[in-house]
Amino acid sequence: MKLSTAIASAVLFLAALATVFWQYRQPAPVALTPTLTGQVEYCLTCHADLPEISPAHPVETFGCVRCHGGERLALEADLAHSTMRGGRNPSDLAVVEASCGGSDCHSGSLAEERDHIQRVRTGIQATYAGAIAQIRYTFGAQPDAIARYGIYAIEAYQMTTPRAVPYLDAFDPAQESSQPVKAFGEQCLVCHLSVDALPGAPNARLTGCAACHTPTANTDLEKPVHQLTTAMPYTQCNTCHNRGNYDLRAMHFVPRNDQPADRLHDYYQPIAQFVRCEWTLDCVDCHTRHEAMGDGNLYSSKKDIQYVRCYTCHGTLDKLPLTRTISDPNDLALRMAFLTPVIDLKVGDTVIVTEKGETLWNTRQLQDGTYELFGKATGQRLTFRPVKGSACQQKPDQQESRYCHECHAVQR
């Protein structure tokens, strides 16, 4: 054999060795076949260290692709991630139907209370119709404060109250003739479910469902949080709420520049008054699913949907709070208590319900006529008495919180 042939053979041999090296340099594929999809996926090859997103979405059942999309077989990052829905956040409202929807998931029937997506898309936190209507009314662009526009055009999912409107058109600031309304549209649409968060760790939230259900407050959004929860701490609500004020002259949002630390003393507006439960509980301990996520009606104001009051839990002078005894083992309240196990709710327990029939599943009536409530995020247990039979001197037609605050507000 001549030298040139020997050298060429050696080169080819080395190249062949290199292919073996290349093959075994790759990480061994980690397969997962979620029971829900039945299709093998290899995401865990790289993402083995991700925590399970929630006890309600076990990875053996859901896998990754059902929610995130992506190329389940690709072991090359760019290709694998190329078809993911919503980038890191599949719950963005633009893609949420494909990610979280489905009749057995979150766009199912009203009867089964699986219609989260339909309700959220019509909810006022997503449409922002209240603020838009108020500003247009204030600056003379419409004759009343009834909502006409939303962040996107949408039809009502439900029409159960005369206060609701049947549809909203998409709000387009460029079409507005009033300068302040135009400026509002350009500078103030910063706190709805489809827009990215304002900068700063206290504002850190994602969009869509994850805006509330992924606890990102006071984290770095560059480092994704792989968690969904129904026990949102108040700090998550405060990524939008209590973040500052709108300056109606300059028409822009003025973020607060202090660093609130103590919740009672410097978190909220100085003029606001609070009773103890309002600053020791989390927002979601009292405010219900329909209040936060909407009930399918298109409302013109937060006031139209926010209805839980002091009396919801405490009753009035002549009425105890509304209650209901759980008899069905498949009751939604038991499902909810299972997901956020702060209370050992069981069939036979009596829980408080709202006037619209929503169950406050984290409460329970006790034998002695008092009630207990468990903080969803904190797990803390509070007990409380009804107004009826107490020394309270409230007038029956004065049930708004400001009347209760007159006696019960804490010193700030």
Place this chain on the structure above:
Amino acid sequence: MRPSFFHHLHPPTIPAAQSRLRYTLGAGGLSVFFSLVLIVSGVLLMYYYTPTPQEAPLSIQTLTFLVPFGWLVRNLHYWAAQLLVLVVVIHLMRVVFTGACAPPRRFNYLLGLALLVICVLLDFTGYVLRWDTGIQWALVVGTNLVKTIPVVGGGLYAFLVGGSQPGAATLIRFYTWHIFGLTLILLIIGGWHLFRVRRDGGIAVPPPELRPGNNRITRFELVRREVLAMLLASAGLVLLSITLPAPLAPPIQEGSALVAGARAPWFFLWVQELLKLGDPFLWGVLIPLVMTMVFVLMPYLLPNARPVELGRWFPPGNRLAQVISAIIVIFILIMTTLALL
């Protein structure tokens, strides 16, 4: 020893001038080698590839990422195909620029041109088999070009695509053309082409009485040189396959639009650039066809190199053909560059 096709291609001795690398560039031999690599790797790919729109991109992903050395087989197939088109074009240029297409090799030149066309069609049909968002644009544009041909366009489109738009029928037709129809034609014409090389007196050199020297090499030396070229080409293929993986794109989603900024495969970039000039039939079909016909008719209509001029580069005898070929090649290179910019 019984005579065989191998012995037909490798006579006991041949003139040394016929196997000088700087004369032949080894392009013909490399074409044969790449074709063999393509057949072997292609058969291996067929065990994993599923020719349905749903499964095709997934089966390629499975092969690429999950089957041990599957990526290697696919990348070897890809690179052998790209290099085949390249060396076949180089081979054509060598033949024109050395005047080797003169009679008696005129007919074999035509067979070679046919092989070039078949190689390009094989490359395009293979490219389409990925059936992902990366090929969508070229498939739609390419098949729509067929539609623009007067009289027969509609029928030809239906024959190739099997419907009013690309779908499952198109994929199975392209698959069958790729692995069977075109491959069979390639094997028949390729075998004929090789047979005719020796029948026409081997690689073009002057007749013995006009040759300056009469050095000859043995069959063994010829095979050794071929093996050397194959070893080096194999090493090159493997290194390319390791460092530059064959392209993959996300699967086509139901009702998704064509990917913006999509491109034709590199060997059709010049046609893509021509299409920007206007009428798709004129620029996309007629002009490429005319260019091919120029090459077909060249040795029949233009002056050929004289026997004494053979065996070296740029003989004066067929200068006109060389100039026309150079213009066409430079034009294609410019158009390709423009498309890449």
